[in-house]
Amino acid sequence: MIVAVLTILGSATTLPTLLPGAAQAQPTGTGSATGPKFLKLSLDSVTPTAVTTTSDPVLTVSGTVTNIGDRRVEDISVRVQRAAAITAPSNLRAALRLDQVNYDVNGDFEEIATLLDPGDRKKFTVTIPLRGGGASATTSLDISKPGVYPLLLNVNGEPAYGTQARLDDARFLLPVLGLPPVPNSADSSETGQPVAAPTDAPVATTLLWPLADRPRLVAGHPGSADGKAELTDDELAASLGKGGRLDQLLAALESVFDTVPGRDRTLATSVCLAVDPDLLITAQAMTKGYRVLASPSDPDGATRPGTGAAQAQTWLARLRTLAGSMCTVALPFAQVDLAALAAVNDPDLSARAMNAPAEIVDSILATKSVRGVSLPDSGSIDTSAGILLRSHGFGTAVLADSAVATEGTAGTSEASQQTTSRGDTKNQPTVTQNTVNQTAEHTAPEVVRLSGVTAAVPAPAPAPPAAEPAVPNGNPAAPAVDPALHAATFDIWSATALAAVGSNPPTPSFTPAKVRYEVTNDSRAARLQDALGAISWSALNPEPNQPRSLLLVPPQQWGANKEEATALLRQIELLVRGNLAVPRPFHELVAQPPNPQPYELDYLPQAAQDAVPDRFVAPVRDQGRRISDLTRALVEVPEAEPTPRQFLDPLRDDLIRVLSLSDRRTGDATQADTFAQRRIDQTTRAMDKIYGSVTVLPPGGVYTLASEQSPLLLVARNDLPVSIRIKFLIEAPAETKITDLGEEQLPPKGTRSFQIPTEVSDSRNLVIPISLTTPDGIALGNATSVSVRSNAYGQALAIITACAGLLLFLLAGRRLWRRFRGQPDPADEGFDPSTRRRVNRYRRAKKRVIQQEHQEAQ
Template sequence: MSTQGTDAALLRIFLAALVILGSTTLPMLVTPSAQAQPTGTATSTERKFLKLSLDSVTPTAITTTSDPTLTISGSIMNIGDREVKDVTVRAQRGAAIATPRDLRATLQLDQVNYDVNGDFEDVVPQLDKGERTKFTVTIPLRPGGGTDKQTLNITEPGVYPLLLNVNGKPDYGNQARLDDARFLLPVLGVPPPAKTLDAPEANQAVTAPTDAPVATTLLWPLADRPRLVAGVPGSAEGKVELTDDELAASLAKGGRLDQLLGALETVFDATPTRDRALASSVCLAVDPDLLITVQAMTRGYRVLASPSDPDGATRPGTGAAQAQTWLDRLRALAGTMCTVALPFAQVDLDALAAVNDPDLSARAMNAPAELVDSILATKSVRGVSLPDSGSIDKGAGMLLRGHGFTTAVLADSAVTPEGTADPSDTATPTTGRGDSKQQPTATQHAASAESADPDVIRLPAITAAPPSPPATAANPAAPNGNPTATPAVDPALRVATFDIWSATALAALGSNPPTPSFTPAKVRYEVSNDSRVARLQDALGAVSWAALNPQPNQPRSLLLVPPQQWSASKDEGTALLRQVELLMRGNLATPRPFQDLVAQPPDPRPYELDYLSQAAADAVPDRFIAPARDQGHRISELMRALVEVPEADPTPRQFLDPLRDDLIRALSLSDRRTGDATQADTFAQRRVDQTTRAMDNMYRSVTVLPPGGVYTLASEQSPLLLVARNDLPVSIRIKFRIQAPHEAKITDLQEQQLPAKGTRSFQIPTEVSDSRNLVIPISLTTPDGIPLGNATSVSVRSNAYGQALAIITACAGVLLFLLAGRRLWRRFRGQPDPADEGFDPGTRRRVNRYLRAKKRVIQQEHQEAQ
């Protein structure tokens, strides 16, 4: 056969294939986006036709007493550019979750991995562009009940991934899967199928094993983005300015913080018969910066008219009443349950350690517990730190231990058995803070993700002080030498680990869900593509997994840690609390107070920190470290010069602590896990700039007033009169720095004190040996020598003749001495003095009589006057 004949035959075969397959293949080639992508993948935003959203899942968790069918309601919207016909949906199920990692990873799998399929159910014959329709799918949980309908075939308890698949036929295309939604379904027990006339004897219910309930602790965070305007020191009036009034809306009915409290109030009501087991396992974790702001709002406040203009106009705030109501509700709850303080303003502890300012660190770490206790009238758990990132480096660990913290709450992937970290890892280029910040390898992360760490572990390398010496004859007070002595405190920092998979699922709740820094890279995706109902189901499934899946050689323990700036709604929070309560009622979980968790002895194996690479990427940038250090140092220098006056407000600490708080807020991790930290960087830079300007103004507020003109001394030893002014609302100690020229000698007054908002005059002993105009530079400093105010100069002129007068006086004295000696010498030799010549004796006698008569008259007048 010729070449032309062969080519023609192949062409005919190809065209025949296109005719046969054209109705199916060609449209799919033209419109590849008609195949829905797995939720959360990078291409999920490329949907062209339909958008599927879940509205409800009933029941949210399956128990032995649940209805034997699952009902899923949702909505479908045509978001494409053409109508879609024959819209149908069906439910599909995958295998039960076998490992904690699969709680997240399974939600990224394609629909082929969900191999148990229900029946397609018709939704609508046609859906036009922009049109939305509701649907409901009901599917039996298990076979039986006399129905031939496809079921989910769930016969054992567990956490199951479900997928809702929507199919349709777009114009110019064929029937295809156009979108889907994935979620987890916790099955705590399998109910028997429905009894029917055809199947009167239904299968029995299947229960989960309850011989090893999981000890469960839940933290309930209350925090917010820093709102106070920076650069405003404390005052006696107590009025504050906020950057915006969003916090008022959050505290008001229906706001985020209102709903978080409302969920607790709904579940922990005052019913006398209510089981208090759940309440004992929940601990409030409160940001002291939020409490400071809310308490200040109750006294009235103002709000910037433009948040981008901190020096611009302000308007009255509207949330004083809401703040008072919310604060009263929180006090009532805190008085009945565990409370612990979060780090101030969600500060980045690694950045705080890099700043290395003792006063700033003390304010950020030691003050929070005191603030929480004083504002909420409670006694919080002490010695425990909850870093917002869930991962810290060695510098932050040393900082915690050095400030008396015995325990840190960290992600279980942020620690590793000692010696297993990769020694070749170096400091991350984004930090540069002098610490070796380990970058875990993928293998290490995978291993830590699959195996749970003990509840509490010990970090021998992170210590506050050397261990106590052993008991000896020379040291009888050692613990072993004296039975009554207090046991030595373990110098090493301990870590209470939390499960990263449940924490990742809890973080996905709410209207503004972040992806935590400790979530592994392979399972990070944009969770906001999922509906809130689906994300709630994922959280309920993650919370339930440990209770349903005992693991060999692993603790039966679960610490649930939502993100600190949590946006869960009241309904979502209530559903979560009810799920934990359901686990406890079913003996699948047991309550464990937070105090008991942190007090239990650590695992005997040594561990070390494994600073996560994503935590380093989400950290506060290095460019804010040096400015925070510099301004913190200036605050401390000024604090040492201020004087605390009894019964005077504000005190030096009340006056300067707000500025320290501003520096801490500049190091906040708030809003740094959104994928774009531009706004967080802008807020931080603005706070640093405003604090710097405020400190400049304070140092300029204490100054010596220029006298003006030339200052004339009455004599060469007249005092120099100076006036110093203090515009600060607190008293301050000062010293004069006077650079006296060689012609002047000025006495040092040593340390002096200026009153608050007042002036004071000073007489400085001065001796000038020159009658010329002298220019004397004068300035003020703190007792430590830190310059205050603006330097000035005084022009001084003395009425004394100076050196010439001294010479003339000396010459006159010498001449007088010589003349007197000459007269005495001549009188001694009996020779008349030539100076007496021409003065005859008669005249001399008359002068003498006159002088004696004048003396008698003066004496007589004096006697008459007496």
């Protein structure tokens, strides 16, 4: 029989053999995992979450052990281990994958259960002093100075048919901002006194607070004055309602930064709300009543009433209150992929995606947001996206510090060269201390100038006189506009840790391949601890020749709950109160002068892989062009709604949502691709219907002209809720001459008759094709044809009429000539004279009667 070997942690140095049927026991935590699983260890809480000079000197860790195997496990025990303090920011991630042998400071094993059958679980709590030297302490974590320390919670047990072995572990970071005194210390020297972190170089800290959601509005619905919105599902109602994701993100801010007058608002200045305008549009539409698809996979199917109108109203009101007292900045519309938007190259679509967000945020939230700053969802853009930003007036893009490189070095860094296939984040090899030491550092100045990313910048709107800064001579100062794009960089390691907080955590595109792993193997409590450590590292570790600056950027669809988000805010507050950090407003950060060294964009391969596929670019471009063509034909009528912009902007928004990066970093983009294709199809059908709503009505039967110059009567119909300018396209046969009416206008939801001057020189039935176009010649509606028949005989009729008139004139002249000469007309020969006299008397009598009746009538 084959004998399996159990890997034993701790001080065990032998490899015991097992009875037949035993299997190898391996950890299932952050580290590698192969072979059968017996126990699952989950971290529930850590107290204190951050150590200070006034905190408890004992670390308390609570967790849960669950038997996930198919056999019982006996003699289960747990201990805490510590590795060396993290000395490089990249190790904030890499250290969590260190092999257990690198956690060389060990606590004592504490038995937590004698037996766990399959499916059973056991909660436990273990404690260990932070420092040695106490009178009763035997072992401790032996932490002697502030820093961020990796800790490992190790569980051992004996599976049936096996021997004692390490069965799982849980890793997390512990930020130590200071050390409390050692209790009951026999040593009164400095070794037992509190140890505080140096406060001579506090880090300037800025935190973006994202509020975004994936696109929810059903595509293919143009704007209307009284129509109700349709949503794909009602999940947003739950998210905005009490206990929902977006509700809790607001609640965390409200609990820390209340709006009570007189409160210290210093910390609040470091936080800037980053709001998705698409979320605001959707929430506002919900307040007016909305419908929800009965089946999200059937966008043309039945709908049901939505249930979130009140929740959306309340949430928006709370957000307006916060936005009125805090910094606010607009996110790109629907987390649009700026590289894909640049590839579409549609000016109107780009303007809607890039210039409208700030206006939408300001309008709905009644605030004034930070302008000229873009926050790409991926944290990395290519050159075409950068040029697009600059050409639309954006002076700064917030990018990962690994997404820029000194000029001439783009593509040479480890982050630029390494990537993993989509979804390949599991079963990565175990990281050793050597691997951690080799992990590349990505540091960039807080603001850099991208000298190669330039574009013509639109002229800014004139500022009111009161807002113009004055110079000593009294003339207003006009700051020079840098044609190059600036990049405000954020730390990728803290951003990666923040992304792991909460539910459904993504792995950001800027996270290097060497440290990408499935973070859901860790508990939420462990991931929160990692984030607390990551945001504290810069404050505790001043780097030579590096600015003391930290920009914290969580993912735009952040899944942190109220407790987690509040804990992160309280950690920043703790750093500020301890003089380890100072709040820095977001607008001050982006206004910083750039580093004098030139930089260039370094588009990360993983960002390119997570991007919107190229196959969606052409359909979006085609439909965007159709919307622009129609926009030029529509007419804005004063005080009439919807306006052309209100009517067509929802369809442009649908195309922007096709290019959304939402749900594209989950490891499987199938759902995102399905949503994108569905939106393309629905928008295409909607545009087909709109173009077909303006048409010329086909006349019934054959149209008969009274004469060769009678007008042709046509009726055009406009089923759109806006007026439109049209032109008739008539393919006149050679036998007809039809006058071009030029540009005409159709009223909304109505018809109009037109008389078109026509000359027909043929009496045959003629078929005349007729259609409508925009003034630019874009076809509208369906072409029709008119069968025309004229009563005109053309030149032959004119000759016959002339000959008949000439003959009549000759005969009348002949008769008068003979009468004047007193000669009887040969035509009168054979006519009886008496009969002639009676006829003459009858004519005279009839004439008298007629005259008499006429006199009586007068």
